[in-house]
Amino acid sequence: MTIKLGVPSKGRLMEKTFEWFAARGITLQRTGSDREYAAAVGGIEGVSLMLLSAGEIPRELAAGRIHLGVTGTDLIEEKLALWDQLVVPVEELAFGHADLIVAVPAAWSDVDTLDDLDAAAAAFRATHGFRLRIATKYHRLVREFLRGAGVADYALVDSQGATEGTVKNETAEAIADITSSGETLRANHLKILSDGLILKSQATLWRSRTADMDDKERRTLAALLEKLA
Amino acid sequence: MPTRSETLAKAAMLRAMFEAQGALVVEPPILQPAETLLDLYGEDIRARAYVTSDALRGEQMLRPDYTVPVVQMHMAHGADSARYTYAGEVFRRQEHDPARANEFIQVGYEVFDRADPAAADAEVFALISEALRGLPVTAVTGDIGILMAAVKGLETTQRRKDALMRHIWRPRRFRSLLDRYSGKTPVPATRAALLDGTVKNEAPMIGLRSTQEIEARIEALREDALTPALSGEQVSLIAALLDVREMMPNALSRLHDIAVDLPAIAEAVNLVVARAEALAARGIDTDVLAFEGSFGRSSMEYYDGFVFGFRADMRPDLPAVASGGRYDALTKRLGQGDEIPAVGGVMRPGLMLELEAKQ
Numbered sequence: 001m002t003i004k005l006g007v008p009s010k011g012r013l014m015e016k017t018f019e020w021f022a023a024r025g026i027t028l029q030r031t032g033s034d035r036e037y038a039a040a041v042g043g044i045e046g047v048s049l050m051l052l053s054a055g056e057i058p059r060e061l062a063a064g065r066i067h068l069g070v071t072g073t074d075l076i077e078e079k080l081a082l083w084d085q086l087v088v089p090v091e092e093l094a095f096g097h098a099d100l101i102v103a104v105p106a107a108w109s110d111v112d113t114l115d116d117l118d119a120a121a122a123a124f125r126a127t128h129g130f131r132l133r134i135a136t137k138y139h140r141l142v143r144e145f146l147r148g149a150g151v152a153d154y155a156l157v158d159s160q161g162a163t164e165g166t167v168k169n170e171t172a173e174a175i176a177d178i179t180s181s182g183e184t185l186r187a188n189h190l191k192i193l194s195d196g197l198i199l200k201s202q203a204t205l206w207r208s209r210t211a212d213m214d215d216k217e218r219r220t221l222a223a224l225l226e227k228l229a
Numbered sequence: 230m231p232t233r234s235e236t237l238a239k240a241a242m243l244r245a246m247f248e249a250q251g252a253l254v255v256e257p258p259i260l261q262p263a264e265t266l267l268d269l270y271g272e273d274i275r276a277r278a279y280v281t282s283d284a285l286r287g288e289q290m291l292r293p294d295y296t297v298p299v300v301q302m303h304m305a306h307g308a309d310s311a312r313y314t315y316a317g318e319v320f321r322r323q324e325h326d327p328a329r330a331n332e333f334i335q336v337g338y339e340v341f342d343r344a345d346p347a348a349a350d351a352e353v354f355a356l357i358s359e360a361l362r363g364l365p366v367t368a369v370t371g372d373i374g375i376l377m378a379a380v381k382g383l384e385t386t387q388r389r390k391d392a393l394m395r396h397i398w399r400p401r402r403f404r405s406l407l408d409r410y411s412g413k414t415p416v417p418a419t420r421a422a423l424l425d426g427t428v429k430n431e432a433p434m435i436g437l438r439s440t441q442e443i444e445a446r447i448e449a450l451r452e453d454a455l456t457p458a459l460s461g462e463q464v465s466l467i468a469a470l471l472d473v474r475e476m477m478p479n480a481l482s483r484l485h486d487i488a489v490d491l492p493a494i495a496e497a498v499n500l501v502v503a504r505a506e507a508l509a510a511r512g513i514d515t516d517v518l519a520f521e522g523s524f525g526r527s528s529m530e531y532y533d534g535f536v537f538g539f540r541a542d543m544r545p546d547l548p549a550v551a552s553g554g555r556y557d558a559l560t561k562r563l564g565q566g567d568e569i570p571a572v573g574g575v576m577r578p579g580l581m582l583e584l585e586a587k588q
Contacts, residue, residue, distance in 0.1 A: 081324040106432035110446040112419040118402075122395060123446060124438060131271065132438075140324070143272050150402025152271050152395065167436040189432050194419065 002048040003220045006069035009051035016095045017070045024228050046220035062086040064210035074201035078138050087206040096203030098178040102196035106189050113195050114149040121153040135159035135172035142176040145198045164188040231582035236334050239578035240316040243336040247314035255313045257298035263288035279320050291320035299339050304564040313339045339573035346570050350535040351507035353574045357551050364584045365542040371524025374534040375497040382493020412458035466491045473522035480520035531559040551576040
């Protein structure tokens with residue numbers, strides 16, 4: 001059998017991953033038509049490529065259905081409880097940089113820290129009768145971060161896209177989302193809290209702790225990791 | 230490990246014991262509306278309870294405990310004196326420790342009683358203590374009401390007291406508020422700039438939080454900046470309260486000492502004295518009953534008076550075998566205008582059998 005490598009199936013993340021491997025003598029490429037998710041690996045024997053959605057790679061690594069996978073730190077930590085028992089970071093790929101942050105309207109001149117956010121949330125709840133809403137898709141990471149900081153009286157509302165627009169649309173009062181340059185935040189009149197950095201993420205190559213391997217696969221993995229190091 | 234049917238048999242036995250005390254058996258539904266629990270505990274409850282949903286009723290939670298539904302049921306049918314017991318599964322989401330059960334059997338006893346809170350506290354504790362007799366467990370007691378009384382009695386603004394009260398169950402946050410109010414933590418530069426009016430904000434207003442709300446908060450911050458720092462003496466009195474960790478007689482004398490400098494807690498300390506007497510009258514040896522000033526602060530945030538827990542002696546890895554406390558404020562919050570003093574406790578028959586088997 002082969003060592004299975006899971007790589008994001010689309011866009012810049014896929015292209016950059018292919019480039020990163022190519023620079024280390026491993027060619028990854030899609031085969032067949034543009035729409036077909038088939039792929040081939042060159043430069044090493046015994047490795048097969050699986051093109052997956054970046055969001056599914058953590059689950060596949062945790063289940064041991066792939067041996068190696070490329071995905072962001074944010075997705076690993078959000079989707080896997082006790083992630084460090086399930087996967088090991090092998091290499092940081094130095095692209096796909098994104099920070100998971102808490103942001104509030106720039107007009108809130110009284111709110112600069114999590115401390116302020118907590119106080120504003122208490123007052124907001126007293127005034128409006130419901131908890132201050134924070135839009136995010138990173139429910140677990142955000143909740144743990146805010147609990148650690150002792151922020152109360154907020155509600156997480158799910159937002160799977162266009163999260164920066166939720167405040168203007170009045171479906172949330174604040175957001176927690178990933179940002180790389182902060183431009184979308186600024187364009188939507190939001191500012192990052194000075195202590196609102198939850199996580200720094202980048203594309204990372206992970207090894208599954210749970211995937212089974214025979215001797216031959218173990219040798220293949222060792223050879224592959226040596227090339228990549 | 231005991232089997233499920235052994236645990237259920239043990240649970241039935243314990244419930245019958247409470248029934249014999251005159252408790253009414255209740256069976257609240259497993260699915261609870263999520264909104265009530267979220268309003269009480271905030272988002273943190275999502276880390277502890279399983280949430281499910283359908284398109285019709287929205288979010289539902291698998292009951293993480295019985296107290297909230299029992300209180301709701303009781304308050305909906307008038308807030309008279311009553312005693313209830315129940316036995317069944319509760320569900321706790323586990324995200325950090327795979328050794329912790331995410332579904333287990335709980336047996337509980339809840340007492341709604343206006344007449345004599347100290348006697349009701351002692352009744353719940355003594356019955357549970359009796360049920361645990363012979364097992365290698367040790368009880369710890371505490372009283373959140375003392376800390377609350379201390380906060381109410383601080384020489385500072387109502388706003389600061391409210392902020393401390395709001396975080397009484399979050400020890401770290403409580404501590405950092407105290408540090409700020411006592412001047413130990415410096416004011417952040419951004420805050421200073423905001424208050425002296427050098428900050429110009431040209432950003433457009435978006436969202437529901439209005440300009441008036443922002444201005445009201447800035448006004449509150451200005452007022453707070455002019456408030457004298459909390460004295461070091463007051464802060465150390467709070468610290469001394471939280472540090473009390475003795476057998477009941479010594480703990481009481483420590484509390485009496487602290488009450489000399491912090492008279493606001495005197496009444497709450499008298500309640501501890503009355504409770505100790507009621508416990509002794511029920512046959513509890515209070516000379517060897519531990520009292521900890523900080524006990525029960527980081528658990529479910531509805532206990533506001535007596536709190537207790539029983540832990541296995543040689544098994545620090547196990548969760549509490551039994552626990553409980555007083556939750557007067559919860560009945561008010563769920564009471565739609567009514568309220569009644571209430572105290573209750575739960576046991577885990579599965580853990581009890583595990584400990585019995587080891588003996």
